[in-house]
Amino acid sequence: MKAEVLDEIKRKYGDRATDTPFERSLYSRDLAPVPALLVDPLFNTMPDLVVRPANVEEVAEILRTAWAGNIPVTPRAGASTVYFDSVPVKGGVVMDLNLLRGVVGLDEERMTVTVQAGTTWSELDDYLNRRGLTVKSYPSSAPVASIGGWFCMMGYGIGSLKYGSLLSQVRAAEVVLATGEVRVVTRDTDPPLSWFAASEGTLGIVTWLELEVRRLSPMKHFLIQFTNVPEMTRVLTELKDASVTPYNLHFADPACVRAMHDLGLTPGDVQDGCILEIDYEGTDRELAQAEDIIRTMAAGNKSINMLPNEVAEMEWKERFKALRLKRGGPAVLGGEVWLPADELAGYLADINKMSLRYGIDLISYGHVVTPEHATVMTMFYTDETKTLKYIFNLSLVKKIHDIGYRHHGCPYGVGLWNTPYIDRIFSRKRLAGLRERKKTLDPRGTMNPGKVYRSPLLMNPYIFGMGMDVMAGILRAAGRGGSG
Amino acid sequence: MSAEQGSRFTTLENEALICGRCGYCRSSCPVYRVIGWESASPRGKISMAKDIFAKGRKDGLSDEFVQRVAQCTLCGACSSICSTGIDTRTLWLELRKRIAQSGKGPKTYDDIRNTLLVNRNISTFSNDDRLEWAQDLDDPEVVEPRAGAEVGYFVGCVSSFFPQAAQISLAIAEIFGEAGVDFTTMGGEEWCCGFPLISSGFADDAREFTKHNVDKIKELGIHTLVASCASCYHVWKHESQAELAGYDLEVLHTTEYLARLVEEKGIELDELDEVVTYHDPCDLGRNSGVYDAPRKIITSIPGVRFVELAHNRSDSLCCGGGGNLQSVDPELAATIAQLRVEEIKESGATIVVSACQQCEQMLSTAIRSAGLPVRVMDISQLILEAMG
Ligand SMILES: Cc1cc2nc3c(=O)[nH]c(=O)nc-3n(C[C@H](O)[C@H](O)[C@H](O)COP(=O)(O)OP(=O)(O)OC[C@H]3O[C@@H](n4cnc5c(N)ncnc54)[C@H](O)[C@@H]3O)c2cc1C
Ligand code: SF4
Ligand code: SF4
DSSP, X not given: OHHHHHHHHHHHHGGGEEOOHHHHHHTSOOSXXXXXXXXXXTOBOSOSEEEOOOSHHHHHHHHHHHHHTTOOEEEESSOOOSSSTTSOSBOSEEEEOTTSXXXXXXXXXXXXXXXXXXXXXXXXXXXHHTTTEEESOBOTTTTTOBHHHHHHSOOOOBTHHHHOOHHHHEEEEEEEETTSOEEEEETTSSSOGGGTTTOTTSSEEEEEXXXXXXXXXXXXXXXXXXXXXXXHHHHHHHHHTSSSOOSEEEEEOHHHHHHHHHTTOOGGGOOSSEEEEEEEESOHHHHHXXXXXXXXXXXXXXXXXXXXXXXXXXXXXXXXXXXXXXXGSSEXXXXXXXXXXXXXXXXXXXXXXXXXXXXXXXXXXXXXXXXXXXXXXXXXXXXXXXXXXXXHHHHHHHHHHHHHHHTTOEESOOTTTTGGGHHHHSOXXXXXXXXXXXXXHOTTOXXXXXXXXXXXXXXXXXXXXXXXXHHHHHHHHHTOOTTO | OOTTTOOOOOOHHHHHHHOOOOOHHHHHOHHHHHHOSGGGSHHHHHHHHIIIIISOOGGGOOHHHHHHHHSOOOXXXXXXXXXXXXXXXXXXXXXXXXXXXXXXXXXXXXXHHHHHHHHSSSSSSOGGGTTGGGGGSSOGGGGXXXXXXXXXXXXXXXXXXXXXXXXXXXXXXXXXXXXXXXXEOOGGGOOOOSHHHHTTTOHHHHHHHHHHHHHHHHHHTOOEEEESSHHHHHIIIIIXXXXXXXXXXXXXXXXXHHXXXXXXXXXXXXXXXXXXXXXXXXXXXXXXXXXXXXXXXXXXXXXXXXXXXXXXXXXXXXXXXXXXXXXXXXXHHHHHHHHHHHHHHHHTOSEEEESOHHHHHHHHHHHHHHTOOOEEEEHHHHHHHHTO
């Protein structure tokens, strides 16, 4: 049955469907170079078929066919995620959504744009910029991240501090449910739009979204070097809560600054301390006020060094290059933590202690994305060509998340690899609610199975936690984490 | 990585490990845009190169992979957007070199190599006929090799042997003549710049060519070299530096030299009532950092209304003709050219100017098949027309 169904899709979609092992293998991974030794015994990440639908009718038809044959379907767009969110774990069909591309309509009265889900954030913003408009927020992976992909993930990034989550900016979306049924969802429909935000492709496929846009406005950029983390976090709190809200608030800890410096990448050739980047957008009046806020804060403060404007502007231009540090590895491992902003100082202090304990450099940077929360990436260099060591190093990722948890944080995004932490990510009640949604919309569980709702047996929180702690203990005893 | 920033390339193995698989490059790659499969994206190819060369998956060097590596115009768009600063253009060349060493390269690459080793140029003609194009000049003698001339004009194979492209060399000779430039050529001693060999994976063979050309320039005592082909220019500027060490040679593209002439009022330009746009050749723009000179020339022509294409300067779209793509997959090359022609159409230009005969050939064909009333011209031809 399964073979017949797959054959049917393949025949129908001709050169937009493939089952060659050569091509399929590239759809069996995302950014995370997790070794086959760890993945293959547990999961079937090799899709049986990859298909590239070009419109909603095709998406619906493929889903209907797969539903009838009980075949798993994993949506994939930019594949710029790291938790195997868009990688199948039970084979089946990978639906590559990159042909769903382009703007459907612009409504300047409503100040919204309707855009196909596979369009990248950079493409959409280019389109809007040519018309004097821009998006309200976007991920720092905008050159590759799709509109639908970010909506189906957490939806916080550059601009979120000022304009809120992506969900709050979406007015409507078209989704195709697991059965192939097409629905337009809004805040008032049943199911509502919010169900699909952060659903990681487990409830259906989003084909277009209507988003709020804004007029392009001038910007001002500031870059400040601090001698110490507590002072940086104090100023960060002051600025995020000030009368003019920054558009973007980005920080880099001392280890990050050192790593950038080693690679010749630090803005203004800063060698030590930590860095805060503050970007404002708005009317000339708002920008003048923002400048006042910064200058007042800086006046007489001996622990800060304001970097020149042009350096701040250059750093803004590099805002999509978070991965540039990878050159120092070349492999990196790490964890991204959704953290209460007022816990940042404590978190970074504990990360520093961990760094000393395990003898590795732990590099942290992140964005303040709401008045209450920051997303913090903490990473370290490793060597993916040394498989065993690499697997041991994975245990340090758990240690990072443990520190995040101690500071009331949790992993940012779930996918497959963060399922052992679902109890930390969701309250019991919320998780039960999410499972109920899944049962309602996808009772056969064919949409992106294995993600979000529960951890696979061998990764259940208890076994996973114990295994990771044992490996971390060995690393600590050996005094050698990281790439050394 | 941009041309201005310089390359941080280490080794193929290390750069492949550095790649974070973020996929930024995918969005800007014209080949991926047309083919649409992950294996055609820079990210996909680097990922496979990592498995093969950094992780020792020997069976990975499959025919499909070799084909994907050849399906690349070497436009460098992936390089300028790369989030980890990989000089991917150098990576692709290194990859083609490894493939050539394994003997698994495309057959057309071997044909290119054989032709070049025999004829010293990419055509089927004898290299002694290099100056045949000059027969259309009033005085063909002016281009005969001459020691001590102020400027050496490096004509390039295409403008030497292909009648359509020879209009460029004729225009340059005429402009230089009008402006009183003391110039010469290398005649039959000009060998191919070596770019087709480099881009087929035979960089070691190309050395013989660059060395020969450098030796001849030195023999002629030339200290300013002007190339009208963007790829020849790139080779002279970037790949011949070892051979040129210690010799004082200013390497300029015709756009740079002509911009100087225009600025110094060496040539007078009359009015042209046209809407002109400019297509940045990858090897001149993104891969060498020359953007302003051609724009300066165009905007200094009275009456011309200059419009930019939607993607321009470092963000420019490739014409599809680079990296020997036409020899391995002409259909793909032509489809990429169509993407560029869409932008030309949107710009409303009546003339599209470029500064590379390959771009001009690709765009002319695509514009013709799209039935657009747009003329494709080399910058030298535009100047000549404006000189009246
Ligand atoms: C350098 C870098 C910076 C980043 N910065 C940020 C950031 O600032 N904020 C942030 O939140 N993330 C960030 N990310 C992570 C990631 O890039 C984003 O979450 C991005 O929005 C994912 O989009 P994508 O198109 O790559 O989705 P994919 O990775 O292809 O998919 C993500 C998930 O959504 C599902 N999916 C994708 N499209 C659809 C659709 N149309 N319908 C239904 N399901 C779908 C997939 O199945 C998968 O579960 C960053 C990543 C990198 C590499
Ligand atoms: S050089 Fe151009 S064609 Fe080749 S992979 Fe990069 S972007 Fe694609
Ligand atoms: S942009 Fe650079 S790091 Fe990202 S996938 Fe492409 S080559 Fe790799």
